[in-house]
Amino acid sequence: MNTVQPGILSEETPLARYLVFTLEPGSNPAPVLQAFGDAIEGEKTVVGLGKSLTMALGKNIDGLETFPVLAGPGFSVPATQAELWLWLRGEDRGELLHRTRDLTQILADAFAPIQVIDAFQYRGNHDLSGYEDGTENPGGDDAIKAAIVSDRGPGLDGSSFVAVQQWVHDLDRFQAMPESEQDNTIGRRIRDNEEIDDAPESAHVKRTAQESFEPEAFVLRRSMPWADNIQAGLVFVAFGHSFEAFEAQMRRMVGEDDGIVDALFNFTRPVTGGYFWCPPMKAGKLDLSALGL
Ligand code: HEM
Numbered sequence: 279m280n281t282v283q284p285g286i287l288s289e290e291t292p293l294a295r296y297l298v299f300t301l302e303p304g305s306n307p308a309p310v311l312q313a314f315g316d317a318i319e320g321e322k323t324v325v326g327l328g329k330s331l332t333m334a335l336g337k338n339i340d341g342l343e344t345f346p347v348l349a350g351p352g353f354s355v356p357a358t359q360a361e362l363w364l365w366l367r368g369e370d371r372g373e374l375l376h377r378t379r380d381l382t383q384i385l386a387d388a389f390a391p392i393q394v395i396d397a398f399q400y401r402g403n404h405d406l407s408g409y410e411d412g413t414e415n416p417g418g419d420d421a422i423k424a425a426i427v428s429d430r431g432p433g434l435d436g437s438s439f440v441a442v443q444q445w446v447h448d449l450d451r452f453q454a455m456p457e458s459e460q461d462n463t464i465g466r467r468i469r470d471n472e473e474i475d476d477a478p479e480s481a482h483v484k485r486t487a488q489e490s491f492e493p494e495a496f497v498l499r500r501s502m503p504w505a506d507n508i509q510a511g512l513v514f515v516a517f518g519h520s521f522e523a524f525e526a527q528m529r530r531m532v533g534e535d536d537g538i539v540d541a542l543f544n545f546t547r548p549v550t551g552g553y554f555w556c557p558p559m560k561a562g563k564l565d566l567s568a569l570g571l
Contacts, residue, residue: 280436280558280565282426285324286498286517290399291367294502295374296442296513297381298393298552299362305388307334307361312571314384315557315564323381325564326363326440326554334361337569340430341439341520345551350532350539355443358550362389363442365500365515371396393550395444397502397513406503406510407452407545409464410471414488416496425498425517427558433568436558438517441497441524444504444550447511452545463541480541486527495523511546521553 301307318325329342345357364381368374374396382391405411416424427437452460461467465474465481477484488496497516504513516524531540558565 280432280560282422282436282438283318283324283556283559283564284321285365285367286425286438286500286556287421288321290403290500290502292369292399293371293374294368294397295364295366295378296393296395296397296504296515297364297366297378297391298360299364299385299389300392301331301334301361302388302390307331307388308571310385310388311335311566311569314381315566315571317381317384318559318564320562322367322377324365324367324440324556326365326442326556327569328359328361328363328552328554330359331361332555332569335569335571339434339555339568342555343521343553345441345553346525346528347551348528348532348534350543353543353547355528355532355548356551359552360392363440363552363554395504395513396506397504400503404503405501405512406447406449406505407460407464408468409466411501411512412499413466413471414483415499420496421498423519424496424523425519427519433558433565436565437568438556439519439521440554440556441514441516441518441521441528442550442552442554443514443548445511445514445546445548446509447546449510449545455545463544478541479536479538482531482540482542485531485538485540488523488527491523491526491530495526497523497527514548517556 344359347357348355465477465483500515533539
C-alpha cells in the first residue's frame with residue numbers, strides 16, 4: 279500500500295532548506311537513488327525527481343514534464359530545470375546543515391549540489407511583503423484531492439507533482455507603494471487579510487482564483503520566505519496531482535489568457551523554475567518501483 283511523503287501534507291516547520299542537485303556526467307543514478315530512498319526519514323525530507331533523471335533511468339513518468347519558459351511584457355519566467363530537488367524541514371539550522379551534509383554524502387557518487395536556499399517562516403505563514411500566504415489553500419481531504427495522485431496504480435498513487443520557483447522581491451519598491459496600492463497588488467487587505475471584491479483584475483488573487491478556472495485549478499501551496507545578505511523573497515512551492523493547475527495559473531499571471539499581467543510582477547520576479555515528481559512511500563521508504571528500482 280502506497281502512502282504520500284508525509285512532509286507534503288504536514289504543518290510547515292519554522293525553518294527549511296531547499297536543495298537542488300544535478301546528475302554528474304557518466305554517473306549511474308540507480309544504486310545511489312536506491313540507497314537514498316531507504317535513508318529518507320518521514321516528515322523531515324520531501325524528495326522530487328526531474329524528468330531528465332527519469333530519462334537517465336530509461337523510464338517515463340506520465341505527466342512529468344520540464345518547466346516551461348514563459349514571458350510577459352518586460353520580464354521572463356525562467357526555467358532552471360534540474361534532476362533532483364529536496365525540501366529539508368526542521369527547526370534547528372545546525373541540524374539542517376548536518377542533514378544537508380549527510381544526504382549530500384549519500385548522493386555524492388552520482389549527484390552534485392547546485393543550489394541551497396535557507397528558508398524560514400515569517401510571522402507564521404506571511405510573505406515578506408507582509409501579506410498572509412496560504413489563506414485559500416485547500417485543507418484536509420481537499421488538500422489530498424488537489425495534491426496527490428490517485429487511481430493510477432501502485433508506484434504512482436500517493437505521488438505528487440511539485441512546481442518550485444525562487445522569487446526575488448524588490449521590497450524597497452513594494453514598501454514605497456501606498457497601502458491601497460499594495461492591497462490592490464495582492465487583492466487582499468494587509469490590515470485584516472479580507473479579500474477586496476472590487477480589486478483590479480491584475481490583483482494576484484483575482485489572477486489565480488482557483489475556482490475561476492475551467493476546470494477548477496486547485497494546488498497545495500507550501501511556499502516559504504528566504505533571504506541572504508543582499509536579497510530576499512519567496513520560494514514558491516505548489517503540489518498538484520498534475521502540473522495543469524499550476525501551469526494554468528502561471529500562464530494567466532503572465533497575461534496569456536487576456537493580456538492582463540499579475541500586479542505581483544511590479545515588485546517581484548522569479549529567478550528559477552523546476553518541475554519534479556515526488557514518488558510515494560511504501561513501508562517507510564521511497565517507492566521507486568515506477569522507475570524500475
Ligand atoms: C512572489 C510570489 C508570490 C507571492 C508573494 C504570493 C502571495 C500570495 C498571497 C499573499 C495570496 C493571498 C492569500 C492566499 O490565499 O494564500 C496568494 C494567493 C494565491 N496564490 Fe500566490 N503568491 C506568489 C506566487 C504565486 C504563483 C507563482 C502562483 C501560481 C502560479 C500562485 C498561486 C496562488 C493561488 C492559487 C492563490 C489562492 C487564490 C485563490 O483561490 O483565492 N502564487 N498568493
